Amino acid sequence: MSIKANPNGEGYIVRQRVQGKRLSKVVRTRKLAEAIERRWKDEQSARRVGLPIEREPVTCRDLCARYLAQHQVSPRTIRTLAERLAYSRAAFGEVQVRELLSEEIAAWNAALPVGPTTRRNALMAMRQVLRAGVQWEHLSRNPAAIVKLPAAASSRMAPL
Numbered sequence: 001m002s003i004k005a006n007p008n009g010e011g012y013i014v015r016q017r018v019q020g021k022r023l024s025k026v027v028r029t030r031k032l033a034e035a036i037e038r039r040w041k042d043e044q045s046a047r048r049v050g051l052p053i054e055r056e057p058v059t060c061r062d063l064c065a066r067y068l069a070q071h072q073v074s075p076r077t078i079r080t081l082a083e084r085l086a087y088s089r090a091a092f093g094e095v096q097v098r099e100l101l102s103e104e105i106a107a108w109n110a111a112l113p114v115g116p117t118t119r120r121n122a123l124m125a126m127r128q129v130l131r132a133g134v135q136w137e138h139l140s141r142n143p144a145a146i147v148k149l150p151a152a153a154s155s156r157m158a159p160l
Contacts, residue, residue: 001040003033016040058138060100061093066136067129084125087112097133102143109147116150123149 001016006026012033015024027033058066064085068078091108092100105126112119127144134142 001037003030003037014040016044018044055136055138057096057098058133059093060095060097061089063097063133063138064089064129067132081125081128084121085129087114087118087122088126088129097130097139100130100143102146105144106147109150117152119150120152123147 001014004013004015005011006013011026011028012030013024013026014033014036015022016037017023025036027036068082068085071078071081073081088108092105105123109119109123112122114122123144127142127147130139130142130144133139
């Protein structure tokens with residue numbers, strides 16, 4: 001890591017290498033540059049020992065949008081996933097994902113005014129996005145993972 005004066009005279013450049021990638025940030029003051037350098041060093045130390053890294057807060061709506069933007073599947077699959085995520089976005093859109101609770105997710109899913117298959121699909125889509133949030137280190141655990149899936153509606157006909 002290094003701090004250097006910006007060549008064009010405005011502020012300072014903080015540089016570091018993470019897994020072979022060169023990262024840099026331009027800031028106005030040396031004090032801010034030193035604070036960023038300390039934070040980056042703390043993050044590197046935490047990664048080495050396997051501790052979670054503190055990330056910027058992200059809302060459920062933002063995480064869904066980020067997930068859909070990077071999910072590499074057919075446009076039809078993206079459209080279906082977006083439709084299924086619409087239920088959780090309506091309920092938890094502005095809530096930060098770190099603040100989601102399993103019991104709130106279970107209550108929301110149970111109260112959805114739709115059939116059991118749609119409730120199941122909405123919960124599975126939410127789980128999928130929150131699982132990515134855990135992998136991207138926005139969450140330490142997936143709060144939707146322990147919520148019981150509703151039984152899917154049976155398509156078999158009852159015997160006479």
